[in-house]
Amino acid sequence: MSGSASELAHRLGEHAEAVCREYLSNGHRSGNYWMVGDVRNTRGRSMHVRLKANAKCAAGKWVDEATSEFGDLLDVIRESCGLIEFRDVADEARRFLALPRPQPLVSDQTRRPAAARGSPDAARRLFAMSQPIAGTLAERYLAGRGILLSAHERALRFHPGCYYRDLVTGETQVLPALIAAVTSLDGQITGLQRTWLDPSGQGKAQLTDPRRSLGDLLGNGIWLGLDPGAPVPVMAAGEGSETMASLRMVMPPLPIAAATSANHLAGLILPPGCRRLYIAADADAAGRHGIERLSQRAGEAGILALVLRPQLGDFNDDLRHLGPAYLAARLSDQLVPEDARLFLPP
Template identity: 70%
Template sequence: MGSRGLASDLAWRLARDAEAVCRAYLSSGRRQGNYWVVGDVHNAPGRSMHVRLRGSESGKRAAGKWTDEATGEFGDLLDVIQHSCGLSAFRDVADEARRFLSLPRPAPSITQRDRPAASGSPSAAHRLFAMAKPLGGTLAEQYLRHRDIVLSARERALRFHPNCYYRDFATGEMVALPALIAAITDLDGLLTGVQRTWLEPDGYGKALVAAPRRSMGNVLGNGIRLGFEPGVAIPVMAAGEGLETMASLRTVFPTLPVVAATSANHLAATTFPPGCERLYIAADADAAGRHGIERLSRRAGEAGVVALVLRPQLGDFNEDLRRLGPNHLAAWLQEQFVPEDVRIHLPCA
C-alpha cells in the first residue's frame, strides 16, 4: 500500500473513534454537540478549531474533518496527530496512529518511491521549526526568564512548540511535551537543523526525561545564532557550547552576536563569518569543553582571528547570571573583554 492509500486507511480508522482521538491529542478542548472545539491543531486552548465527531464516510462533512476558522486551515485526524505531537515524517505520524489504534507495524516495503523526509533530516527540521510558534508570551519564554535570560522580542532563532514529540530510545515510549525550539543555521542564515529542549508543563525547568535536549539536522559547523543578520559584517562575536550559556552572555551584552554550537565537538568546528577579527569563546567547567576551546582557538589563529577565552566564576555563565545577578556578571565580563568591545556592546559602559 502506498503512502496515500495508507494515509486514507489510517484516517478512516481514526475517524471511527474521532472523539477518543480528540481527547488524546487535543486535550485542551472539549465536546460541544457534534464537534470537538479547541484553539488550534497544536492543542492550544481556545474555540477557533472545530473537529466533526460524526458524519458521512467521506467529503467535507465526514467524521474527523476539522477546520480552523481563525487561520482557514483544515485537515483530518492524521494532521491532528502530526501537529499536536510535533511530528514531521509521515512514517512517524503513521507509527503514532497505529500505536493509538493498537495496529501492528507493516512489513518493510521494498519500494523507496514513497519514502518521506528522513526523521532527523534538515527537511524534518524545517517542518518542525515552521510548525512552532514565536517565542513571545509562551512557556519557552517563561523557561528562559526563570533562568534570568532576557532576549529581544526580535530574536527569530527561538520558537515554542506546545506538543513536541519525544521518543525514549530505551523503552520506545512516545510522549508529546512542550519544547523550546532553536534554529540551527549556517553563516548565510540557512536553517540546517533544530535543537529541541523539552520542558516541564509549568515552564520552570527541563522535562524529567532521559534526554531533555536533542538536535536534528546538519549541526557540524553550524549553530544557534543570536544577533546575526545575513550579509551584515560580524567583526566581533562569541561562541560556546550551550544555548543558555550564550543567551546569558547576550542578556548582559545585548548587541553582541553569539552562537551556541550545542556540544564541545561542534564548538571546535564553529565557522567564522568573513571579516571576523575577534572571537570570544565562553568556557564551561568540564574537560570536554576545554578540548573544544583549545581546538577552536587553534582554528581561529590559523584563520587570522584573535581568540579570547571568557571564564565564568561558577560552573557556567547562566549559573553566574542566576546566582550573582546581571550587574555582577557584566562587571566580571568587562574585565575580560577588549575595552573597545565593552564600549560598543555593554549598555551604559
C-alpha cells in the same frame, strides 16, 4: 491521499473523541464537536472537530475558524506531535489504534522520502510548524533562567506538542518544546535543538535527555544577533544555548553562536573578516577540547581568540545567582577595552 492514509483516517474517525482526548487534550467536548484552540493543541475554541459522522461530513474532520485551516485526524496527530514524515504519523496512528505496522513493499523500500528523518529538511519543516516564543511556555522557561530576549530573536521558537521518543523503551510522549534553529552563516537552517519543557512550567521536562539536536550541526550554530551577510569583526561562541543567551542579555549588540556541544564548538565555521573571538568557558573541564581546538583554528586564521570565564558553573549561573550587573562587570574585566565600551551598556 493514499488508500492506506484514507483507511487510517477512517479508523481514527471511528474513535474521534478518544483521539481528541489524546492529542488535543487542551480542548473539551461540546455537543457533537471537540473544541480547542488549534491543531497544535493550544487552549481556545476556534477549532472544532466533528465527533460523529453525518451525511455531509465524516467523523474526525476539523476546521479552524480563525485560520481557515482544515483536515482530518492524521493532520491532528502530525501537528500536535510535531512529526515530519508521513511514515512517522502513520506509525503513531497505528500505535494509537493498536494496529501492526505493515510490511514494506519493494517500491516503498527504494522510494526516497520527502524529508529524511533527522535531515535539514526535517529540521526546517519542524521549525516552520513552530511559533514565536512571545507569550508561550518557552518564553516563561527562559525567563525562569533569567533570560529575557527580544521578540526579534528569530532563532528561537515554541512548539506546543513536540514528539518525544524514549530511545530505551520506545515509548512516546507529546510535550511542549523550545525550538532553536541551527543555521549556517548565510542564515539557512541546517538543524534544530529541541528542549522539551514541563507542561506545568517547572523548567525542563522530567526526561532522561530533555534536550536533543537533529540535522547538520557541524560548522553551524544557534546564532543570536547575526545579520546574515553583514561583517562580524567581533563575536562570541560557546557550547550551550542558555550560556550564550545569558551573554547576549548583557551584551546585546554582540553576535553570538551556541555550537550545542564541545565537538561542534571545535568545528564552528567563523565569519569572514572576524578579528576577535570570545569563547565562553564553563567552570568544569568537559568542554576544554572544544575551546582549545577552536582557539587553534582561530589563531591559524589570524583571529585573536580570548576565553571568557564565569564566576560560578557557567554564565547562566552567574546571570541567575549574581545578577546581570555583576555579570557585566565581570565581563568588562575580560574584554578588550574597545569591545567593553562597544558591547557593554554604560
